[in-house]
Amino acid sequence: MDSNSKPTFEVCFSPALLGNYELEDKIVVVIDVLRATTSMCVAFENGAKLIVPVETTDESMSYREKGYLVGAERKGEKVEGFDFGNSPFSFMNEKIKGAKIAITTTNGTRAIRASIKADKLVVGSFANLKTLTDWLKKQNQNVLCVCSGWKNSFNLEDTLFAGALAYHLQEDFGLSYHRDSVLAAKHLYLISRQDLVGFLKNSSHYLRLHNLQIDKDIDFCLTANQTNVIPILKDGVLYEISKLEKANASY
Ligand code: 3SL
Helix, strand or coil: CCCCCCCCCEEEECCHHHHHCCCCCEEEEECCCCCCHHHHHHHHHHCCCEEEEEECCCHHHHHHHHHCCCEECCEEEECCCCCCCCCHHHHHHHCCCCECCCCCCCCHHHHHHHCCCCCCCEEEEEHHHHHHHHHHHHHHCCCCEECCEEEEEECCCHHHHHHHHHHHHHHCCCCCHHHHHHHHHHHHHHHHCHHHHHHEEEECCHHHHHHHHHHHHHHHHHHCCCCCCCCCECCCEEHHHHHHHHHCCCC
């Protein structure tokens, strides 16, 4: 990065487009608003020690014998035999305090694994919007938002969160060659921010979760600023950033 210029801000609409972006010099913000990255924030807010994001149910289950709580979501539902699925409310209990967790979800944990080459990888959701925005402003480093989407397709809710970041960071960051996705995300956020739930009512994943009768999860995931945690990846494992920084001041 040229020392006189602002760091760049980019938005990748799907993990399938990641090949178009350099990750190595960037902070990557992985976004799966409904619901994986929101639930990860909630788990850390409730005292989880660490979270291992994995791709398959077998991999997640293999952590049980190592003393982990294990989670798995497929088609929006908890997979039988696991401790929990992917509802933020399932991470709001005493069992989570101090727990080591392994989890696989349809898109969110895959997007994290696909972004592993990032210089730093953090997890974003409306739940930690302000804390994450403030932290990103202080880093002076190029940022790439990776929307988890749905099975490699574009989705609206992750784009809206990327747009919220774009809006709140616009004074501090410049746009790169990949500017159109940022402009589109910011525009969608600006026309929806007064009523995110209403704006998403016809979107695919809203309807998928609504049909499972978990509208309370949707409402929770679209509510801004419920926690000050920032999950950050180190050696394939997510930790809460302030705890990791204390343990390793040089990170
Ligand atoms: O796609 C994912 O990773 C999940 O967040 C989907 S769900 O909201 O749990 O159905």
